[in-house]
Amino acid sequence: MAEEQKTVQTVEQSTGLSPDEENRMRERRELLQKIGSGVFASLLMSPLMATPIKEALTAPDTTQKLTSLPEVPEGQPDEDPIIRMVRDLKRALQKPMEERKWSMVIDLRKCVGCHACTVGCIAENKLPPGVVYRPVLEEEIGTFPHVARRFIPRPCMQCEEPPCTTVCPVNATWKRKDGIVEIDYDQCIGCRYCITACPYSARTFDTGHYYTEDAPSQPAGYLGSADARVYETAPNYDYGQERPRVDEQSPIGNARKCHFCVHRLEKGMLPECVVTCIGRATFFGDANDPESLVSELIPQPNVMRLKEEMGTKPKVHYLM
Amino acid sequence: MVHEKQYWKQVFWMATILAFGFGLLGFFDRMANGHLHADYGSYVPWGLWVAGYIYLIGLSAGAFLMSALVYVFRIEAFEKIGRLALLTALATLIGALLCIWFDLGHMGRAWRLVARTNFGSVMGWMAWLYGSYFVLLLFEFRFATRAELTAHHSVRTTSPLVQKLVGFDPTQPEAHPVEKDLKVLRILGSVGIPLAIAFHGSVGAIFGSVGARPYWNSGLTPIIFLVGAATSGGALLALVTAVFGIRTQREQDRRIVYLIGRLVLVLLAMDVLLEWSEMSIGLWSSLPSESESIRLVLFGHFWWVFWFVHVGFGILVPGLLLLFKPRSLTAVALAGLLITVTFISVRLNIVIPALAVPELEGLRYAFTGPGLKFDYFPSLMEWQLFLFTISLSAMVFLAGIQWLPVVDYSVENPGSEGGK
Ligand code: SF4
Numbered sequence: 028m029a030e031e032q033k034t035v036q037t038v039e040q041s042t043g044l045s046p047d048e049e050n051r052m053r054e055r056r057e058l059l060q061k062i063g064s065g066v067f068a069s070l071l072m073s074p075l076m077a078t079p080i081k082e083a084l085t086a087p088d089t090t091q092k093l094t095s096l097p098e099v100p101e102g103q104p105d106e107d108p109i110i111r112m113v114r115d116l117k118r119a120l121q122k123p124m125e126e127r128k129w130s131m132v133i134d135l136r137k138c139v140g141c142h143a144c145t146v147g148c149i150a151e152n153k154l155p156p157g158v159v160y161r162p163v164l165e166e167e168i169g170t171f172p173h174v175a176r177r178f179i180p181r182p183c184m185q186c187e188e189p190p191c192t193t194v195c196p197v198n199a200t201w202k203r204k205d206g207i208v209e210i211d212y213d214q215c216i217g218c219r220y221c222i223t224a225c226p227y228s229a230r231t232f233d234t235g236h237y238y239t240e241d242a243p244s245q246p247a248g249y250l251g252s253a254d255a256r257v258y259e260t261a262p263n264y265d266y267g268q269e270r271p272r273v274d275e276q277s278p279i280g281n282a283r284k285c286h287f288c289v290h291r292l293e294k295g296m297l298p299e300c301v302v303t304c305i306g307r308a309t310f311f312g313d314a315n316d317p318e319s320l321v322s323e324l325i326p327q328p329n330v331m332r333l334k335e336e337m338g339t340k341p342k343v344h345y346l347m
Numbered sequence: 348m349v350h351e352k353q354y355w356k357q358v359f360w361m362a363t364i365l366a367f368g369f370g371l372l373g374f375f376d377r378m379a380n381g382h383l384h385a386d387y388g389s390y391v392p393w394g395l396w397v398a399g400y401i402y403l404i405g406l407s408a409g410a411f412l413m414s415a416l417v418y419v420f421r422i423e424a425f426e427k428i429g430r431l432a433l434l435t436a437l438a439t440l441i442g443a444l445l446c447i448w449f450d451l452g453h454m455g456r457a458w459r460l461v462a463r464t465n466f467g468s469v470m471g472w473m474a475w476l477y478g479s480y481f482v483l484l485l486f487e488f489r490f491a492t493r494a495e496l497t498a499h500h501s502v503r504t505t506s507p508l509v510q511k512l513v514g515f516d517p518t519q520p521e522a523h524p525v526e527k528d529l530k531v532l533r534i535l536g537s538v539g540i541p542l543a544i545a546f547h548g549s550v551g552a553i554f555g556s557v558g559a560r561p562y563w564n565s566g567l568t569p570i571i572f573l574v575g576a577a578t579s580g581g582a583l584l585a586l587v588t589a590v591f592g593i594r595t596q597r598e599q600d601r602r603i604v605y606l607i608g609r610l611v612l613v614l615l616a617m618d619v620l621l622e623w624s625e626m627s628i629g630l631w632s633s634l635p636s637e638s639e640s641i642r643l644v645l646f647g648h649f650w651w652v653f654w655f656v657h658v659g660f661g662i663l664v665p666g667l668l669l670l671f672k673p674r675s676l677t678a679v680a681l682a683g684l685l686i687t688v689t690f691i692s693v694r695l696n697i698v699i700p701a702l703a704v705p706e707l708e709g710l711r712y713a714f715t716g717p718g719l720k721f722d723y724f725p726s727l728m729e730w731q732l733f734l735f736t737i738s739l740s741a742m743v744f745l746a747g748i749q750w751l752p753v754v755d756y757s758v759e760n761p762g763s764e765g766g767k
Pocket residue numbers: 182183184185186189190191192208224225226227228229230284339
């Protein structure tokens with residue numbers, strides 16, 4: 028019972044509004060929409076509509092039917108946290124989408140700055156030059172000889188109050204029911220307003236570059252540009268959709284960002300950055316599940332989130 | 348005199364054609380290679396074209412507000428330049444829309460701005476506001492031209508096509524009494540004023556409402572945009588009026604330019620005041636998130652853009668010219684030219700510095716690649732395409748004064764019999 032209450036509480040926190048308030052906001056919005064047919068209404072409506080309610084109303088239902096999930100052994104003493112997280116994942120996937128709250132915890136004390144997550148992500152999502160979902164920021168603290176380095180991996184924070192979605196002029200980006208902020212590549216017109224609106228620089232613009240650009244060509248084998256480009260144009264699976272990156276088609280010309288590897292999650296696999304992390308510094312799971320590893324880590328006193336003062340409520344937490 | 352006008356027209360046509368030819372290369376590059384050769388990217392996602400768009404749209408809004416002095420407030424002194432102001436507004440609007448269209452990642456999807464509008468986003472409103480403004484401008488232009496033709500049909504030779512387009516029947520000029528058209532113009536103009544304020548204020552709000560960028564995030568931003576629009580639009584109008592709009596030998600005509608000059612001087616002073624307020628508060632607040640962008644403008648790599656281009660040639664020289672030579676046609680026209688041309692630096696200094704400061708420490712060197720950098724300077728292709736849109740605007744304008752009854756050198760005042 029206590030657990031149930033805790034879960035409900037967390038769900039409420041996720042929208043920041045009680046159901047009553049939500050209803051009131053929705054009614055207010057509908058009324059305004061009726062009135063809002065003129066220039067003056069624009070002045071009034073725009074700020075009012077830029078609320079989280081907007082997302083729930085415009086977001087298409089992206090829930091997918093899950094076929095089979097991997098078998099995971101029961102908990103063992105001293106097991107790799109990856110095994111436990113896969114178990115957590117499986118449990119979460121058996122719940123309805125809106126009851127999940129995918130969250131990430133990154134232990135900065137364990138991160139050695141190897142950039143394996145950055146590279147793993149690039150390989151998994153076949154990211155082109157100029158697009159990066161999870162760079163690792165490096166900070167130098169102190170002066171010689173008392174110097175320390177801190178490494179901060181920075182995926183998309185999947186904010187609970189994402190400022191990037193409300194600015195989109197064509198409703199091409201929204202927060203899904205499980206909290207992942209999605210971009211519809213087929214709707215995005217590439218205006219890049221969302222890139223300017225993200226306080227974490229988590230969105231990048233796919234300008235259409237290839238790593239094999241200007242590379243010398245070779246008759247056969249993966250040495251020449253023609254053959255190597257096969258890999259670059261092979262489909263990626265951002266948001267679970269198969270998309271070859273060819274002929275200036277989307278995602279070229281779109282805003283792109285980390286999506287917690289949603290295509291892997293829905294097949295029962297952890298995000299690529301979690302499994303490639305050599306220091307086991309990245310944890311992932313459902314924060315609505317009190318049994319999950321992330322739920323254990325998030326309430327730690329040494330936890331912090333980036334730019335907390337902005338009120339974006341990131342779902343990526345850092346352990347200091 | 349007519350000879351002199353012909354000379355200037357030729358000079359402007361030549362310059363426009365040159366710019367068009369040079370710009371065409373950028374256009375082809377953009378069409379063939381998309382954004383590959385642009386210098387903006389992921390960290391500085393907006394560049395010259397966005398700055399060019401707010402620059403041109405500001406000129407349009409400014410010129411339109413000047414036309415309102417004629418058609419809404421019926422200020423007689425400006426009567427002769429009403430159509431010229433409308434044509435200027437129309438030409439610059441076309442350039443602005445082209446500029447932002449080329450900037451989109453998917454130009455073919457621009458229609459979604461109307462079909463899938465998110466009215467919760469300031470940018471969502473833009474397509475609707477511009478659409479309404481464009482239609483309104485066309486109608487205003489039509490009625491203004493017809494009123495002109497009705498009043499002076501005897502003294503001009505207008506092509507039948509133009510007469511048909513504006514709905515003027517030369518055999519029955521009395522069918523469209525001037526007074527009636529002027530009334531319609533007054534209504535259209537009255538709708539246009541809030542519309543122009545709304546759309547250009549909204550352009551300011553696009554920037555002002557971005558909480559993630561402290562340099563933009565200010566309630567003053569939309570106001571600065573509006574005053575900047577009036578200043579630059581007024582300056583452009585002073586220039587085109589002096590060059591194309593009047594008979595330079597006539598003192599009454601010259602007075603129109605002097606008057607616009609004085610108006611521009613006041614607007615320029617207001618603009619400087621607002622700029623000072625915005626910058627000094629940002630600097631004094633000493634919060635690095637905001638002051639860093641301002642420092643970049645004042646002392647960064649492109650400090651000369653602010654001090655020489657903007658302050659020197661955009662404020663001081665034209666300000667002094669307007670202050671001490673208010674009754675010299677050349678001085679006012681030159682001041683207009685300087686303010687208009689250098690205003691692009693103001694727009695660039697709004698768009699770029701906010702983006703050129705990393706949002707997170709360490710991001711600059713975290714990962715590299717095209718577009719993953721904070722130093723932006725427009726590439727050759729960007730300049731070319733920008734020039735291309737400017738040249739198209741100029742062509743619309745020059746064609747307008749060439750073939751449409753926009754300026755009338757033979758008539759002193761509408762309503763009176765003109766000399767030849
Ligand atoms: S980190 Fe940026 S892109 Fe990701 S949800 Fe938050 S605002 Fe949007």
